[in-house]
Amino acid sequence: MANTVIGSSIVIDGEISGEEAITILGTVKGKVAVAQGVVIEAGATVEADIEGQTVTVSGKVTGNVTAREKLELRPESKMVGNAKAPRIVVADGASFKGNVDMDV
């Protein structure tokens, strides 16, 4: 297991950066910037700007999200903030408030 996992009872207040994929089940406040994928699982709360290759949201996000490849908001997700990615998928049931920038 090489990826980073932030467990459900863990709270991180600060900045997470790195070259590998990250899965968040807990709470992160601040900033997340990684070179690989970011997965925000159901039950997770992220109050941070997020930057990743792909960003998949099933939990709650407050902040601006930049995905270099694809942003996906899953059915149970809640997101408030601006989304920037060449491909953005918003599933039926997802709640989202913010601007979308697909770099058209």
Add this chain to the structure above:
Amino acid sequence: MASEDPCFIGSKTTVRGQVSGKQDLVVEGRIEGHIRLESHLTVEESATVEADIEATIATLKGEVRGPVVATRSAVLEATARVAGKVSAPSITIVDGARFSGEIEMDVELPAGVVAGNA
């Protein structure tokens, strides 16, 4: 259930700031700041942690700078490189570990024995 899922900071990940929680944390990457856990912290051989550390049990195998307070026990494994003060009721330093700093075990001395008169 909360303590069942793993928490893991991979070798290519850096966390700056405060990390707190109630589940076991394994660090292979880098943490700078504060760590406050009501659980077991493991700092792997590849990890670098520059932080004020509080945990129930601290198992140190990598590089650690900063005060470490473990409410139950602290173990400096053979590969550990630790600088700072380590406080715990039980502290183990394995042969090969490198450590510079202070150890505090909060020993209850028997009546009549004064600290420093070892």
